[in-house]
Amino acid sequence: MSFVLLVACGGASDDVRRPRVGNAKLPVFPSSPWGKVFEFDAAFTLGNVASGGATQVLRAEVTDLRQVGDARVARLGWSTGPATGVQADVTLAAGAQPGPHQIVESPRGLAFFAAGTTDAQIEAALGSPDTWMFPMPSEARPELAGPEGQRARLGERDGAPLYCYSVEQPEPCAAGCAGEICVASEAGLVSVGGAWSPDGLLYEAAP
16 A cells, blocks of 8 residues: 655635535445545534644535545645634645645555645556555554655544554654644544644644
8 A cells, every 4th residue: 555645736726615526426445434534514623732622723624525536535625713713724734745635545545635636646646656655554553654754553532443644754854844634433533733733733623
């Protein structure tokens, strides 16, 4: 299995904020913990741990679901702001590595792509033997490392398995070069931290 982080220039289309399904039926991966993210109108609110989650939140909204080759793709729109105030759109990235704006899951594994990456670029990357994708960790293999500081690990949250995916560039590296996102099968997105948050802090879903 393999993982890729691919940066593409250009913005999302004007209708990206309106969830849609480009195909009548998306591929299904029954053992995947990402199922909640591949649901119509899915949205997740994570609180800033340092503030007790009361003053600043990070929100992720599924704005597009589609199939690319044998993979399913979920586009996430990220925003941040006061828990009860106006939210501002944000772009997540760890140095040159794009954050989880497009989550791509195929039989080969999981990959994150920048918001402007096209379907043709995604399909080409997934078809390349040089592409390394995140495998899914398990009890037999609780931590899996790839090139360029990419890692998948199995943890625990409220007695349930927690699946975390991270990237960390080696030293020397400027601040904001490491990020991690975690999901749980029943809850969906449960935490985002490091460079994959707007201020480098940890954001978590309420228990």
